[in-house]
Amino acid sequence: MLMGDARERIVAFGKRIAAEGLAVGTSGNLSEYDPTTGLMAISPSGFGYFETTPEDVVILRLDGSVVEGSCRPSSEAPLHAEVYRRRPAARAVVHTHSPYATTLAALGQPIRAVHFTIADSGAEEVPLSPYVTFGTPELAASVGKTFGEYPTTNAALMENHGLVACGTSMATAFALAVNLEFVSRIQWQAECVGAPRVLTGEEVMGVSRRFETYGQPAGNEA
Numbered sequence: 075m076l077m078g079d080a081r082e083r084i085v086a087f088g089k090r091i092a093a094e095g096l097a098v099g100t101s102g103n104l105s106e107y108d109p110t111t112g113l114m115a116i117s118p119s120g121f122g123y124f125e126t127t128p129e130d131v132v133i134l135r136l137d138g139s140v141v142e143g144s145c146r147p148s149s150e151a152p153l154h155a156e157v158y159r160r161r162p163a164a165r166a167v168v169h170t171h172s173p174y175a176t177t178l179a180a181l182g183q184p185i186r187a188v189h190f191t192i193a194d195s196g197a198e199e200v201p202l203s204p205y206v207t208f209g210t211p212e213l214a215a216s217v218g219k220t221f222g223e224y225p226t227t228n229a230a231l232m233e234n235h236g237l238v239a240c241g242t243s244m245a246t247a248f249a250l251a252v253n254l255e256f257v258s259r260i261q262w263q264a265e266c267v268g269a270p271r272v273l274t275g276e277e278v279m280g281v282s283r284r285f286e287t288y289g290q291p292a293g294n295e296a
């Protein structure tokens with residue numbers, strides 16, 4: 075089977091999406107992309123995360139043509155492909171209907187810098203892409219336009235829909251989706267009782283610089 079490791083990660087992180095409450099039922103989807111072959115591995119359409127096996131993962135090109143797999147690919151495959159086109163460093167995309175991010179998307183709000191970890195996203199705000207019907211090329215184009223207008227962000231909210239996040243690995247993309255759900259929750263909770271202070275662009279930049287030296291030095295991760 076093509077992309078065996080990617081298939082395993084899609085199954086494993088899919089279970090984590092469900093376990094962490096980032097998606098309900100069969101909603102949400104995740105993928106990996108290998109630029110050397112031009113192939114994308116994506117979760118199948120309409121499968122529960124705990125029922126999906128590595129064999130169910132579908133391998134396709136960014137133009138949507140299926141290369142390997144007996145299942146139909148996620149209906150949001152065009153959205154994932156568009157994110158890979160817009161973010162050449164991305165190797166994984168995670169799309170969720172996580173409740174707090176989706177609450178902001180329903181309110182028509184971007185995710186703002188109410189907490190310093192927004193810097194994880196690569197920008198001081200996670201932009202809101204206008205509402206378009208799910209699973210359509212028009213939705214992919216609309217989100218692609220938003221990524222084009224915000225050249226450093228690795229995530230976007232989709233109005234009345236959910237969140238899409240990318241990263242240089244599945245672990246990175248997943249961690250960003252989890253963190254943005256946290257920031258969304260803080261924003262919504264703060265708005266329930268008052269007006270949250272939003273960090274300035276300079277303050278968010280300061281966090282990005284600090285992140286560069288945070289954690290263990292290279293080669294000393296253990």
Ligand SMILES: [Zn+2]
Nearest residue numbers: 102208235236
């Ligand atoms: Zn969706």
